[in-house]
Amino acid sequence: MSNATTSKKKNGFLAGTATYVDDRLGVGGVLKEFGRKIFPDHWSFMLGEVALYSFLVLLLSGTFLTFFFQPSMTQVVYDGVYAPLKGAHMSIAYASSLDITFEVRGGLLMRQVHHWSALLFVAAAGLHMLRVFFTGAFRKPRELNWVVGFVLFVLGMAAGFTGYSLPDDLLSGNGLRIIDGMIKGIPWIGTWVSTLLFGGEFPGHAIVGRLYSLHIMLVPALILVFLAIHLVMLVVHKHTHYSGPGRKDTNVVGYPLMPVYVAKAGGFFFIVFGVIMLISSFFTINPIWNYGGYDPSPVSAGTQPDWYIGWLDGALRLAPTGIEFMIGDNTVSMNILLPLVVSLVFLALVALYPFFENWVTGDKREHHVLDRPRNAPVRTAIGAAGVTFYAVLWAGASTDLIATSFKMSLNQVLLAMQISLIILPFVAFIVTKRICLSLQRKDREIALHGRESGRIVRLPHGEYIEVHEPLESHDLYKLVAYKEYEPTLPRPNAKGKITLSARLRSRISRFYFQDRISPATQTEIDENAHHAHELEEQVQKAIESSK
Amino acid sequence: MAKLKKKLNGLRRSPKSLIAVLFAGLLVVGSGYTAVNAAVSPDRQTVRSESQIQYGKKLFLANCASCHGRNAEGRELIAPSLIGVGEAAVDFQVSTGRMPGAASGPQLQVKPVQFTEEQISAMAAYVGSLADGPAIPDQAYLQANGDPTKGGELFRINCAMCHNAAGKGGALTEGKYAPGLMGSSAKTIYEAMITGPQNMPVFNDANITPEEKNDIITYLTYLQENSSVGGDDLGGLGPVTEGLLAWFGMLGLIIAITVWLGAKSN
Numbered sequence: 001m002s003n004a005t006t007s008k009k010k011n012g013f014l015a016g017t018a019t020y021v022d023d024r025l026g027v028g029g030v031l032k033e034f035g036r037k038i039f040p041d042h043w044s045f046m047l048g049e050v051a052l053y054s055f056l057v058l059l060l061s062g063t064f065l066t067f068f069f070q071p072s073m074t075q076v077v078y079d080g081v082y083a084p085l086k087g088a089h090m091s092i093a094y095a096s097s098l099d100i101t102f103e104v105r106g107g108l109l110m111r112q113v114h115h116w117s118a119l120l121f122v123a124a125a126g127l128h129m130l131r132v133f134f135t136g137a138f139r140k141p142r143e144l145n146w147v148v149g150f151v152l153f154v155l156g157m158a159a160g161f162t163g164y165s166l167p168d169d170l171l172s173g174n175g176l177r178i179i180d181g182m183i184k185g186i187p188w189i190g191t192w193v194s195t196l197l198f199g200g201e202f203p204g205h206a207i208v209g210r211l212y213s214l215h216i217m218l219v220p221a222l223i224l225v226f227l228a229i230h231l232v233m234l235v236v237h238k239h240t241h242y243s244g245p246g247r248k249d250t251n252v253v254g255y256p257l258m259p260v261y262v263a264k265a266g267g268f269f270f271i272v273f274g275v276i277m278l279i280s281s282f283f284t285i286n287p288i289w290n291y292g293g294y295d296p297s298p299v300s301a302g303t304q305p306d307w308y309i310g311w312l313d314g315a316l317r318l319a320p321t322g323i324e325f326m327i328g329d330n331t332v333s334m335n336i337l338l339p340l341v342v343s344l345v346f347l348a349l350v351a352l353y354p355f356f357e358n359w360v361t362g363d364k365r366e367h368h369v370l371d372r373p374r375n376a377p378v379r380t381a382i383g384a385a386g387v388t389f390y391a392v393l394w395a396g397a398s399t400d401l402i403a404t405s406f407k408m409s410l411n412q413v414l415l416a417m418q419i420s421l422i423i424l425p426f427v428a429f430i431v432t433k434r435i436c437l438s439l440q441r442k443d444r445e446i447a448l449h450g451r452e453s454g455r456i457v458r459l460p461h462g463e464y465i466e467v468h469e470p471l472e473s474h475d476l477y478k479l480v481a482y483k484e485y486e487p488t489l490p491r492p493n494a495k496g497k498i499t500l501s502a503r504l505r506s507r508i509s510r511f512y513f514q515d516r517i518s519p520a521t522q523t524e525i526d527e528n529a530h531h532a533h534e535l536e537e538q539v540q541k542a543i544e545s546s547k
Numbered sequence: 548m549a550k551l552k553k554k555l556n557g558l559r560r561s562p563k564s565l566i567a568v569l570f571a572g573l574l575v576v577g578s579g580y581t582a583v584n585a586a587v588s589p590d591r592q593t594v595r596s597e598s599q600i601q602y603g604k605k606l607f608l609a610n611c612a613s614c615h616g617r618n619a620e621g622r623e624l625i626a627p628s629l630i631g632v633g634e635a636a637v638d639f640q641v642s643t644g645r646m647p648g649a650a651s652g653p654q655l656q657v658k659p660v661q662f663t664e665e666q667i668s669a670m671a672a673y674v675g676s677l678a679d680g681p682a683i684p685d686q687a688y689l690q691a692n693g694d695p696t697k698g699g700e701l702f703r704i705n706c707a708m709c710h711n712a713a714g715k716g717g718a719l720t721e722g723k724y725a726p727g728l729m730g731s732s733a734k735t736i737y738e739a740m741i742t743g744p745q746n747m748p749v750f751n752d753a754n755i756t757p758e759e760k761n762d763i764i765t766y767l768t769y770l771q772e773n774s775s776v777g778g779d780d781l782g783g784l785g786p787v788t789e790g791l792l793a794w795f796g797m798l799g800l801i802i803a804i805t806v807w808l809g810a811k812s813n
């Protein structure tokens with residue numbers, strides 16, 4: 001590993017290229033700066049890249065699909081090779097998707113590549129977000145980049161949803177029908193919005209074409225723009241790193257982006273690409289030929305959306321029934337509005353969390369060294385509660401499959417999930433916070449007394465002790481280098497008044513930092529080392545005399 | 548004249564006449580329906596020999612009467628009457644291993660088949676001899692030589708809401724479920740439609756004609772015989788298993804590779 005400041009080499013390949021480009025475009029400085037960016041080496045830093053590379057695969061495979069896909073809802077009689085649909089009436093969109101599947105060379109593989117990489121794209125982005133959250137990488141100066149990343153995640157869901165509905169098969173049509181129902185459930189404006197969206201009564205003849213425009217133009221373009229912002233901000237902020245000796249808030253330790261890192265990244269692209277191809281070759285995804293063309297009358301058992309929409313479907317399924325009421329002539333469908341509001345609030349909380357935490361800590365400094373999750377117990381616990389909430393909603397989308405697979409009653413599964421949705425996040429919070437605190441306590445213990453060596457020694461006066469070995473400074477650093485926050489007291493403002501917000505802030509601060517384990521200080525460590533040294537001498541003496 | 552009118556009016560108002568009118572109406576509608584029904588479902592009774600019926604009765608008394616009663620009249624809260632359920636019902640229930648039933652949860656389970664074909668037809672003959680009901684289907688409709696496209700459409704409209712569009716099965720309420728159909732024989736499919744076991748509705752010949760039933764059988768047979776063109780179908784459960792594979796198979800594999808490479812380089 002090299003430090004940012006040590007990778008200076010005049011007239012290398014990098015400098016040469018930079019000069020060439022600079023002479024013509026005047027951007028050499030930028031290129032040089034970018035190429036000398038330092039990128040640390042840890043697997044969890046690669047998640048964002050997995051998302052990036054699956055997006056590249058999506059662009060390539062999607063472009064291939066546009067060559068053959070026809071987004072029209074005009075009815076035709078299918079005359080392709082798939083026997084159980086020969087002679088069926090269907091939309092051109094569905095027929096062309098079947099043609100891609102059965103008649104275009106490599107078409108089915110490309111459809112599967114496109115769909116599998118879509119699932120991977122959102123999964124990698126989601127896990128990447130969790131990594132950023134649990135390591136506190138969203139803190140100043142990266143709050144805005146967190147928001148950009150959040151927008152990317154939501155755009156990923158949007159891209160997936162609009163794409164999923166394109167083939168116009170029964171499953172995706174059922175999904176659209178649910179969306180239509182949700183829109184119509186919005187009081188007063190719902191029906192109008194639905195009519196506008198579908199160009200008339202559902203399903204109409206317009207929706208596939210409209211979704212197509214969104215899917216291949218607007219959404220990918222927005223993703224590209226936000227991706228660009230995301231990456232530029234990454235370069236401007238420099239990458240974060242995990243704590244260790246020599247790793248400070250003022251430097252970045254890792255490899256320079258050019259050439260070591262780019263070579264690695266290039267290789268990594270092929271790993272991601274390879275895994276996508278492997279899965280796409282061996283596993284079916286979205287077998288649209290099984291579902292038949294969309295027809296509003298049938299609904300299939302086991303209708304589910306792709307995983308990233310699953311939590312919204314789950315929210316709908318878990319909503320209690322019978323909570324709608326009337327205002328005048330309008331039914332307010334709370335069983336639809338409640339899940340809608342809950343999901344939007346959940347998303348808003350995710351997007352705004354960095355600003356909230358910053359307000360609570362009042363910390364104005366920049367952070368480039370990541371937190372170990374245990375060293376921010378309440379944040380980690382909040383994250384665990386959020387993940388649990390999301391996971392229960394997600395599982396809620398497959399209540400029927402859980403019921404049949406495990407031979408349980410659908411109604412009981414549903415009830416259990418409804419209860420879990422409320423209870424489990426609290427359980428997750430408490431358990432996680434406890435675990436973090438005990439891990440911190442253990443760290444402190446090890447920092448002060450060293451590792452247990454397993455050597456039991458009897459002292460001359462008969463006492464048995466276990467000898468503890470002191471830590472290497474490298475390991476010690478990891479255990480003690482974190483900032484300890486303390487609860488703040490409500491401070492009066494300029495006019496000498498304690499505002500409600502100041503009081504609230506102090507309360508939340510107490511909630512965050514009341515229970516805490518202070519890192520071992522140098523004096524404490526020295527003192528203990530001294531003590532340990534004396535003990536060691538005693539032990540040596542005892543060994544000597546027993547010989 | 549006025550007197551007669553008054554009398555008639557009185558009659559019209561009396562509850563007795565109301566019942567009479569209702570009865571007449573029901574008679575007309577009912578016999579009309581039976582006539583129509585008979586017209587679309589020509590009686591396909593197979594000939595039953597007396598000895599077969601006797602053999603069937605013996606088997607029935609030994610294996611089924613404990614629940615269904617000695618004369619197949621049913622026992623309250625234990626098992627329904629089998630009078631009029633037809634040979635098809637017995638054949639379906641026994642040859643799929645559902646009967647003899649065993650006390651269990653919300654839905655009687657499929658178990659290993661306990662009788663030979665000869666024994667099954669004997670019991671079917673016995674139950675069939677008690678009263679008419681759906682007969683064992685004609686071989687002509689079990690050839691899976693119909694129109695799979697039409698069958699697919701009928702299947703999606705009539706069956707997919709319980710059995711899933713690809714015939715993989717699905718959940719019903721309170722622990723009941725519609726089973727997957729990938730192992731069902733043509734005869735089982737036909738008999739299930741005409742007898743409507745447990746929570747499945749009956750699809751009589753007026754609903755779905757025998758030819759259309761053959762179409763459905765043709766479609767399901769196609770699905771049974773052709774595995775997914777896209778590779779392993781992950782149990783045909785759709786997006787849930789796909790999502791699990793994406794997380795654990797793809798993302799998990801990629802992370803494992805990066806961790807492994809990282810460990811190697813250090």
Ligand code: HEM
Pocket residue numbers: 055058059061062063065066069097100111114115118121156159160161162163164165166167215216219220223285286
């Ligand atoms: C940004 C992320 C994207 C995601 C998450 C995504 C997702 C999806 C999904 C889930 C489908 C349904 C696939 C199927 O099973 O048939 C789909 C279809 C499609 N996508 Fe994308 N897509 C993305 C980007 C693109 C781009 C950039 C293009 C074109 C340049 C594109 C073109 C298409 C086309 C033409 C189809 C319909 C093909 C078919 O259904 O057979 N997609 N997309």
